[in-house]
Amino acid sequence: MARPVPAKRLKPAEQARIAEIFDRFSALSDDPRTELDYRDPFTLVVAVALSAQATDKSVNKATEKLFAVAPSPQAMLALGEEGLIPYIASIGLFRTKAKNVIALSRILVEQYGGEVPLTREALQALPGVGRKTASVVLNELRIEPAIAVDTHVFRVAHRLGLSTGKTPDHVEAELMSKVPEPYLSRAHHWLILHGRYTCVARRPKCEECPVADLCPSRHLFLAGGPSGAVASRPRRRKIASAA
Numbered sequence: 001m002a003r004p005v006p007a008k009r010l011k012p013a014e015q016a017r018i019a020e021i022f023d024r025f026s027a028l029s030d031d032p033r034t035e036l037d038y039r040d041p042f043t044l045v046v047a048v049a050l051s052a053q054a055t056d057k058s059v060n061k062a063t064e065k066l067f068a069v070a071p072s073p074q075a076m077l078a079l080g081e082e083g084l085i086p087y088i089a090s091i092g093l094f095r096t097k098a099k100n101v102i103a104l105s106r107i108l109v110e111q112y113g114g115e116v117p118l119t120r121e122a123l124q125a126l127p128g129v130g131r132k133t134a135s136v137v138l139n140e141l142r143i144e145p146a147i148a149v150d151t152h153v154f155r156v157a158h159r160l161g162l163s164t165g166k167t168p169d170h171v172e173a174e175l176m177s178k179v180p181e182p183y184l185s186r187a188h189h190w191l192i193l194h195g196r197y198t199c200v201a202r203r204p205k206c207e208e209c210p211v212a213d214l215c216p217s218r219h220l221f222l223a224g225g226p227s228g229a230v231a232s233r234p235r236r237r238k239i240a241s242a243a
């Protein structure tokens with residue numbers, strides 16, 4: 001778990017607001033999934049590790065060819081670091097990522113019989129797999145509800161008034177304590193997709209937002225807000241230590 005935040009009892013109206021937000025996300029997309037392409041736990045771990053500071057689209061483009069030749073830890077290990085680099089050279093930090101993918105493949109082969117250990121502790125012990133990557137993997141495979149906080153989740157959580165945390169860990173802990181339990185395993189995807197396509201960084205599409213009437217930030221972006229004036233954009237929040 002992320003660093004716990006002091007337990008805060010939410011007022012019934014706030015509980016109802018938050019429940020309604022996730023009710024609506026659920027009504028729009030009952031089973032949201034990652035946009036990263038993968039075949040099994042191994043290719044998921046690799047895809048998520050490659051996606052740090054890269055778009056899912058760029059990762060999918062690279063892994064389409066990579067997974068055709070190296071779909072398992074054994075095949076990845078045989079490919080080797082120099083063999084892997086040409087497949088992922090279009091992705092940021094590719095040299096470090098290549099080193100990590102080969103190192104984690106070696107550990108999976110030598111210590112786990114080629115299987116991915118699906119516990120948080122074992123995942124986070126793999127090279128290049130931090131807390132966020134482990135959370136995405138465990139949540140995507142429905143093993144453990146987790147809300148990995150990337151730049152999209154961080155932004156949307158603040159705009160929707162779900163968190164005031166200054167770090168991803170703090171935001172994650174707040175979300176985990178506030179999102180109604182039935183929605184916990186899907187909240188990460190809803191928030192990420194909402195941030196990617198609707199509540200975008202520069203000009204959020206509040207006019208077409210399904211939760212606009214529940215959002216305390218809407219008036220900051222919509223033209224002709226409460227004062228009738230065109231609202232200015234709020235100050236950008238900085239993520240203190242986003243992975």
Ligand code: SF4
Nearest residue numbers: 199204206209212215
């Ligand atoms: S109303 Fe606007 S700021 Fe609020 S969540 Fe929707 S898109 Fe984001």
